[in-house]
Amino acid sequence: MNTRGLTSLATSAGLAVPGDAQERQGTILMVLGGLILGTVGIFVLQANQDPLTTVAFRCFFGFLALLSWGVLSGRLAEIRLQARDLLGAVATGVLMIISWALHFAAIPRTSIGVSTVVFHIQPFWTMALGVWLLREKVSRKQVGAALLAFAGLVLTTDVMGTGARHQEYFYGLLMSLSGSFVYAWVPLLTKVMRSVSSFALAWWQCLVGTVLTFWWPVLHGWPSHWDTIAWLAGLGAIHTGLAYVVMFAGFARLSTGRTAALQFVYPMTAFVIDWKIYGHSLSLVQMTGLALMAIAIWSVKSSR
DSSP states (O other): OOOTTHHHHHHHTTOOOOOHHHHHHHHHHHHHHHHHHTTHHHHHHHHTOOHHHHHHHHHHHHHHHHHHHHHHHTOGGGGOOOHHHHHHHHHHHHHHHHHHHHHHHHTTTSOHHHHHHHHTTHHHHHHHHHHHHHOOOOOHHHHHHHHHHHHHHHHHHTGGGOTTSOHHHHHHHHHHHHHHHHHTHHHHHHTTOTTSOHHHHHHHHHHHHHHHHTHHHHHHOOOSSHHHHHHHHHHHIIIIIIHHHHHHHHHHHSOHHHHHHHTTHHHHHHHHHHHHTTOOOOOHHHHHHHHHHHHHHHHHHHTO
């Protein structure tokens, strides 16, 4: 999910300068947003559709939800973009489609928790791409955090102890890693789109996703049951529309360091759901790996 420009988004909406009350409100909103996003895997598994159909419906219902919010909040004018920004929005939309499809394909092959935490390696891909393409400087702390995260990734996925696992598990890990790498390009593109609000960018991403993927269910068949459509609608309306609005408001009220820590509510929630609902408990090795990744990601984000 794109989180660039959230402070300016809040300022344009007339929010006050953050204080103690704003910090408390922001914390509540961030936790709520993380709890909502942590349930994505349930909706993906219960819908039981192929990845492209899942992406198509998430984009479509997300587009409708964000459009409705834009109308109700009086912010619909923000979606009018100049040609250069429109090109960037389309490009990020394509990247989001690919990353979502890979993530959704990985969930049934691994688990909700493992796929989600592997996907959260994305900040380190972005850091590496920034060094390579933008010649950005990297501190020793960031290099150390990257190495720590890699060690955590190895432990969390339990690749050293998965000899008895099906080959599909490793395909799922590869899909999660690939999805996180694709998503890592989005923050780089948004650096040249500073005049575009996060709401407008999310709306365009969903529109592009709808246009580019809806041919798939048209050709391969629509979901045959209303409960399936309801799960898919939830992915768009709840995990894109509602979650984006809640997270936007939370980011705008908090410091960068605070948001870095609270963003890990999402994968932690996914692991709890995996354990309580689907019986995928974590080994001590995996919990250690998760802790290492949490420390590494928090360290990098809080140092920005």
